[in-house]
Every structure is written in C-alpha cells, then in structure tokens.
Amino acid sequence: MKDNDTDRLLPARDVTRRDFLKAGGATLGVAAALNALPETIRAAEPSPAGPIRVRQTAGANRYTELPALTWSPAGRASSAADVRLDPAKRYQQILGLGGALTEATTYMFQRLPPNDRAKLFHELFHPSEMNLSVGRTCIGSSDYATVAYSYDDSPTPDPELTKFSIEHDRQSVLPMLREARAVNPDLFLLSSPWSPPGWMKDNNSPFGGTIRRRYLEVYAQYFVKFVSAYAQEGVTIDAVTSQNEVDTDQDGLMPACTWPQEIEVGFVGEHLGPAFEKAGIKTKIWLLDHNYNLWGRALASFEDDKLRKYADGVAWHGYLGKPTAMSLVHARYPDKSAYWTEGGPDYRDKDYETDWTRWVAEFSGIFRNWARGVIGWNLALDEVGRPNIGPFYSGGIVTIDSKTNAITRSGMYWALAHFSRHVRRGARVIYSSGSVTDISHVAFENPDGSQVLVVANSGKTPASPRIVLGKSAARLTLPPDSVTTLEWTT
Numbered sequence: 001m002k003d004n005d006t007d008r009l010l011p012a013r014d015v016t017r018r019d020f021l022k023a024g025g026a027t028l029g030v031a032a033a034l035n036a037l038p039e040t041i042r043a044a045e046p047s048p049a050g051p052i053r054v055r056q057t058a059g060a061n062r063y064t065e066l067p068a069l070t071w072s073p074a075g076r077a078s079s080a081a082d083v084r085l086d087p088a089k090r091y092q093q094i095l096g097l098g099g100a101l102t103e104a105t106t107y108m109f110q111r112l113p114p115n116d117r118a119k120l121f122h123e124l125f126h127p128s129e130m131n132l133s134v135g136r137t138c139i140g141s142s143d144y145a146t147v148a149y150s151y152d153d154s155p156t157p158d159p160e161l162t163k164f165s166i167e168h169d170r171q172s173v174l175p176m177l178r179e180a181r182a183v184n185p186d187l188f189l190l191s192s193p194w195s196p197p198g199w200m201k202d203n204n205s206p207f208g209g210t211i212r213r214r215y216l217e218v219y220a221q222y223f224v225k226f227v228s229a230y231a232q233e234g235v236t237i238d239a240v241t242s243q244n245e246v247d248t249d250q251d252g253l254m255p256a257c258t259w260p261q262e263i264e265v266g267f268v269g270e271h272l273g274p275a276f277e278k279a280g281i282k283t284k285i286w287l288l289d290h291n292y293n294l295w296g297r298a299l300a301s302f303e304d305d306k307l308r309k310y311a312d313g314v315a316w317h318g319y320l321g322k323p324t325a326m327s328l329v330h331a332r333y334p335d336k337s338a339y340w341t342e343g344g345p346d347y348r349d350k351d352y353e354t355d356w357t358r359w360v361a362e363f364s365g366i367f368r369n370w371a372r373g374v375i376g377w378n379l380a381l382d383e384v385g386r387p388n389i390g391p392f393y394s395g396g397i398v399t400i401d402s403k404t405n406a407i408t409r410s411g412m413y414w415a416l417a418h419f420s421r422h423v424r425r426g427a428r429v430i431y432s433s434g435s436v437t438d439i440s441h442v443a444f445e446n447p448d449g450s451q452v453l454v455v456a457n458s459g460k461t462p463a464s465p466r467i468v469l470g471k472s473a474a475r476l477t478l479p480p481d482s483v484t485t486l487e488w489t490t
Helices: 017-024 103-111 114-125 173-183 213-232 261-279 292-301 305-310 324-332 356-367 411-420
Strands: 049-058 061-069 083-093 096-100 134-138 188-192 239-241 284-291 311-317 337-342 371-378 398-400 407-409 428-433 439-445 451-457 466-469 472-475 482-489
Touching: 049 411, 061 411, 083 371, 083 439, 083 451, 096 411, 103 114, 103 173, 103 398, 114 173, 134 173, 134 371, 188 213, 188 337, 213 261, 261 284, 261 292, 261 305, 284 292, 284 337, 292 311, 292 324, 305 311, 311 324, 324 337, 356 371, 356 411, 356 439, 356 451, 356 482, 371 411, 411 482
Parallel strands: 083 466, 096 134, 096 371, 134 188, 188 239, 239 284, 284 311, 311 337, 337 371
Antiparallel strands: 049 061, 049 482, 083 428, 398 407, 428 439, 439 451, 451 482, 466 472
C-alpha cells in the first residue's frame, strides 16, 4: 500500500448502518491529504538502541511474542519497498483507544459474576494489559439499550426540567463506568445523545424528528444537568457531542434526531458552550459525530466565531467517505482535533474473529489523517448482537455468551491490542513511508521516547520489508493476513 493510500472503504454488508446511510446520502470525493506539514519537527533524532520487541497476530497465534529483532547498518539506499521512519517529523498527540460503553454493553458486563467481570475488566482496561483508555457513553438511550429512554421523559413539555433524572443509569451504566475507572483511572469518557427528550421535538417522540428551536436553551441546561449529575455519582464526563449522526432520523426506527447544520452551530455557539462556561464545566464539545463525507459541513461550521470558541474538534464515523476528510479539515483548522468515535464488527461475518488486518488498515488510515483517538462501537454484546432496540445489528468488540458467559474476542479486539498495549496517551504519530503491496503501517513515539510501528499484511503471501530508521535497519517477517507490532527504545 502506498504511504498515502489509507482510505480503503470497508466491505459492504447486507443489513448494516452503512448500507442504510448509503441510501440516504451521496459520498463526496475527497482528495488525498496525507503527510501534510507536521506539527512538530525536531532537529536531530538519536539512533535506535537495544532490541526490537515483536508481537504478532497471524493464523492461530494471537498477539504472540516473537524473538526480538536487532538493528544493523542500513547499508544500501532505501527503496520504495522499505518502511522508512523519520521520528523528527511528528504529528498529532494521541488520546487513546477504546470502545463504546452503551447501556447494552454495561448490561452485559453487569450480568457477569463479579470475579469474572473483574478479570475481564483487568484485561480490557488495566494499563498493564489492553489499556483501553477512551470510552463512549450515551446521553439517554441509543439503539443499543434495553429500552428507549431520556433523562426527562414526560407526556407534556417540561421546560423547567423538573422531571430530570439519571435514575435509569444507576442500574448498570454508572456502576460499570465506576468499576472501569477504578481499573484505569485515566479512562476518558465521551458522551453522545441519540435524541433529546421527545417533548422537545417536532414529532413528540425520541424516534426520528427534529428538535424545536425554542428548546435549544433548555436542551443546553439538560446537558449541564447530565454532566453535573454524573459528576455527583463519581463519573466525570470529559467530552460530549451535540448529536449522534446529525443528518439521519433512521426512518424513525430507533432513538435519533436530525440536526441541521444551522441548529448545531447555534446550539454549540450560543447555548451549550456558554452554559458550560457559566456552570464552570470543563467538558469538551465535539461536532458532527458522523461520517467522513460531511467534511464540508465541518469546515463551514468552524467559520462561525462563536462555535469555534467552544468546539474542541470533530467526532468522525467511518461508514461513508474516506479518512482523508479529516486532513482536509485539519489543513484549514489545525487547532481543532479529530476523533474517530464509531465503527465496529458484525457478529454475522464469517471472519468476525479474524479480520484483524481489516481493522489495522482502517486504524492506520485514521491515525495517518490526524485523528487523536479511536473508539470502537459496542465494547461487549451477546452472541446475537443484543441488547438492541433498533433495526441494525452488529457485534461487540468482545462477545459475552448469554448462557455460558464465555468470552469471544473479535478481530477488532486483536487490532486494538496491537495499538493500545503499546501506544500511550501523549504519544505522537511520526512519519512513515513506503510502498509495499498489501502493507499498511503507522508509527508513534511515546512520551518516554520509545517508538512503535504497527504493520499489517493483508495479502495472501508473506512479505519481508525492511524498516529503516536513520542509518539502521531491520528485516521484518510478515506472514499472510498478519498484524505485527514492533517497539524499541532510542
């Protein structure tokens, strides 16, 4: 794969959110925008020192430790088939990787016996294990919930929010969030609404429809109450989006709300941002929470001075368009961050447990286009993609069997492991180049100076490119359909 060819779309499916969205909007072409000017250029880079630690997933092996590699003089000039690194060119700072902690996910976690759950949480969240350090929760219910609900359900308007309550979340959501944070205190939580309370909308329902503009200030106070109520429960919310998937009502089949651009611009700039500021709330605000093909909307939204004051960045989904869209927005607004906040496996796919190269290729494209983090969709579901009150079905990053509690780990799980177990918060993406057929790659430098390269060979034949770092090189062995993570010190 060419070093700027990281925008491959995921394969189509029969009944998925991606197919639904394709029917509702046209994909816009996006020009390649990788390898733009880096944020930071260092004058000199020390030579690599010590062995190269290697972990590989291929065939029957999962994240297996292999014998360490050693550096040798690079010798001949590097070729296009080499993966060449230049840590002097550094890009965005990494927030982390993780998954969505929907009510469906927390319900499945809570059903586990306490000892089994403690073991799984240690595996998923502990910094010495998977180190999942970002998560996405829902403000009210999403389609992956046990029931549809908001925090102010009322048959009549309640503009004073007298009926506001997070009581429903005390059943599984809040306990599981506290338990996860106890394992990883640095767990960063994003919260996204699928719908305002029905009485705020033109159809008086959480399913479909659009918010009435007269309730935008009330809705901002709803956010303030949500963040404050969670804080009182010991759960800090670090970021919010104003609306999940802004331009679709999902045919009224699940909690959703169309959110026109002018509503989002006004809501963030004139209501939500000022409400957070007045309440002393430091929670970040991210825009869009939808697909790459809406990059033009993101650019236009940032033209508004009031919105730009309060919006930290953009939350992106990968169902439509290409990750290069994030680079287009970054080029215009380099002070605004990008985050990938939804996408995940399908339990019905025959390669659900083994599609790790697909996800590493996708994550590589995401990180090579300025994203600071990756949040997969439901962290855990049962064997048939439930609980689910919506029309779409997917799989958990892990599956918890509803009868036996057996854990199945998806290909996406193993892809995440190859990043999250090595790339620490505060790491920076560093420059990597190379044109090797079926090979994707992305590299990082951690705050402690260690460097990480994640390489996927999605081809059907082995590959053996060199990695070249300054005057040093090492030869890789990449089996077919494999993912390899290499880490070394300088």
